[in-house]
Amino acid sequence: MTTPKPGELARTYEPNKIEGPWYDRWFDAGYFTPTINESKKPFVVIMPPPNVTGELHMGHALFVAVEDILSRWHRMHGTPTLWLPGADHAGIAGQWVVERELATKGMTRQELGRELFLDHVWEWMDRYRSRILSQLRTLGASCDWTRFHFTMDPGPSRAVRTAFKRLYDKGLIYRGERLINWCPRCMTALSDLEVDHEDVVGSIWTLRYPIADSDEFIEVATTRPETMLGDTAVAVHPDDERYKHLIGRFAILPIVGRQLPIVADAAVDPAFGTGAVKVTPAHDPNDFEIGQRHSLPAINVMNLDGTMNDEAGPFAGQTTQEARVNVVARLEADGFLVEVHEHTHPVGHCQRCGTIVEPMISKQWFIEMQPLAEPAIAVANDGTVRFVPERFKGTYLHWMENIHDWCISRQLWWGHRIPVWYCDCGEIVVTDQETVESCPKCGGHTLTQDPDVLDTWFSSGLWTFSTLGWPDETEDLRYFYPGSVMETGYDILFFWVARMIFFGIEFMGEAPFHTVYLHGTVRDELGQRMSKTKGNVIDPTVITQAFGSDALRFTLITAGAPGADMKLSEQRVESNRNFGTKIWNATRFVLRGLEPASIARDADGTPLAPTRADTTLADRWILSKLETLTADVDDLIANFQLGEAGRRIYEFLWSEYCDWYIESTKVVLNGDDEAKQAAARQTLVYVLERSLRLLHPFMPFLTEELWQHLPHAGDSIMVAPWPDADQGNIDLVAVAEYEFMMDAVRAVRNARAESAVEAGTWISAMIYPGSHLTTIQSLEPVFSLLARIGKGRFEYRDEQLEAPKAVVTLVIDDAIIYLPLAGMVDLDAERERMTKEIEQTEEEIARTGQLLANDNFTSRAPAEVVERQRER
């Protein structure tokens, strides 16, 4: 049995004083250390890393909140928990941050050199790691940070090579000359996902190409005239009557003079533009495919830095923008330009630097997606992987079903090196080892590794098992895979979540988690995305310092619904801090004059519910409410309705426990009925102790501190069991009767306020109790206190008053309360109020009557609904 923490609870609630120390104690006690318990399935969350600069933003506070609530709830249910936290973005972020640093120093990456560059990244990564850990702690994350990995760490690194090799051996990874997205500034290939499309107002030029050996022309349209230098064909629809006679003949490319075959291809839409398309396989994805189908040459007219190359003839060395102007001018001068229109069309921009992305032919590594996508589609369809909220399932499926092969090589300086070595003899060696000593074919030692690195999401996709020791069959891997919940923002659904799913299935045989919980974006008060450049970022640590991480967490959880964007205001956090203060003070009330030894407890030391014989209506009412709450909250959390669960606890503690129950007990505690006093104390402690356990996942620090001061069992609320709802405590009669009294109290208070009775004045009441005589009599002392009706000034009547004068008449159910507020009553106001009330009552009677008169209603509505109406 644990004794309550000695000493009085501090007078004021100061989050900063309890949060740090509690975190340390929990950590030292090993509560965050994952354990293997063969009889229980573990709860495993996948945690995204804090962002690239190592600074925390609200999104992280949000996912920590969700994951920590779920973890603590599971832990209280006796389930072993594990977080897989990782700094995975570091792969790409390292490069990004260092480049930004260089930019501020006026240096380019090339000037710094590769070796120094990599040193910089490592140095930065170390700082990053320690900063993240302290931030997680600030947010109250109950995870074991000794497991904190980067994908660049040796374990995950080896997993990356192994995964690459297995996919390669299976024929799913291939290297090929394909049209890819190229960022001329970053000088690297990009995957489709890393290209943002943005509508740009540009022009569409109609050109005419002469037909060889004829006076005819064929008209084609383009939005990028400079690429015409790389044209290798003109395509028309095979059934297009206008051009049928030209198929198989040649057009002459202006300026260059190249002969372009006129080919027929069904991809051409005869209704769009002129119905004829110039084909530039090297610089347009659509044209690339036409080129493949017709074996057309692809002529690359650009350099990697986005300037025109020698293929561009007179325009070589110009930027694409310059070349565009000059090409158009030349075409116009030569009479090949037909017309120009303004035209808005989407243009791809590099996600990281905003530069216009050029489609280019390049030799890159790809993953063939079809075989990986199919099972990943199946697990979503059959419910093996569930999405919260559900609508994201559609988004996910749509993407998976239309997926293209994934370009995984990047020409960056930081990342996992592609584990492929080239021998002088022409042999290509794909390996899961760090280095290759000699060529397996010729035995030579002059091997060079592919200079490219992998897309950072390749290693991220392996996260769920690479951190557990894969490819070794470790204990951790066996027990903790698959995980449970992936919690993240919907913005990386494709980048990360989707890839974890298909890699999980591919390498582990089953999906890495059963639930994907997606939260919305946290926005500022104006609804804008928080961003550094806008300067509207609210730093969670600043909020945490002011109001505590409990308040921040509670706000993030209760302010919105899953998957919905949320505007965060400081004011709201402040109100939730006030909620903490409220509970703090309620606990002080409970502790005042409490003899811990007199509280009945079970064998473990947990406070028991009071003995029923001694309880008052109020006790039975709050006990009933607590049990209902307990069951509801458990259910809501199990269904990921965390916000609703939090709001219910808030409502219970503040409105029911504090505003009504505590007030009710004051009468008993100040009275002289010792049995009732003991029952009230028992109830106060029992309800509060259990409520704190319900609230613990939402406000871990506050609840721990208060719980320690109450009689309780065990060392920490964090490992205390989640309360079981005890249906035996539910007393529906008590609920109905107590709520009748609440109505009566509200009515009297209202009447007093309207009649401007001084708050301190004690008044009298004449009561026609109807069916509530026992209730009113037993609650008379409480009623007296709450409604400020003088003791001994209750006058019970057997009959209703006839034509009462100078009294305020209150009807509550079938009872009537008359308040002789003579001299205090504003007659006109009272008349107005009564008139309004009569109107409302009449309306209601009419409505109810109508409903009951309606055969359809009485025959079709469920009996209990009809019954409810009849009662009125």
Add this chain to the structure above:
RNA sequence: GGGCGAUUAGCUCAGUUGGUUAGAGCGCCACGUUGACAUCGUGGAGGUCACUAGUUCGAGUCUAGUAUCGCCCACCA
């Protein structure tokens, strides 16, 4: 071009199987420091649940359409 979401009180938002009189926080008005709490209490004002039609005994909730805002996806030259 396709898909999705939002629209509820002055503001920010809850409201998951359709069911009494639609809720909260903040703000506003009035009163109040009575021994847990002014980081508070009590009472009050404030809503045609965007619009239209439908299904139903009954719709904020389900269906279809309209409007406005927002997001995602997309190789139409």
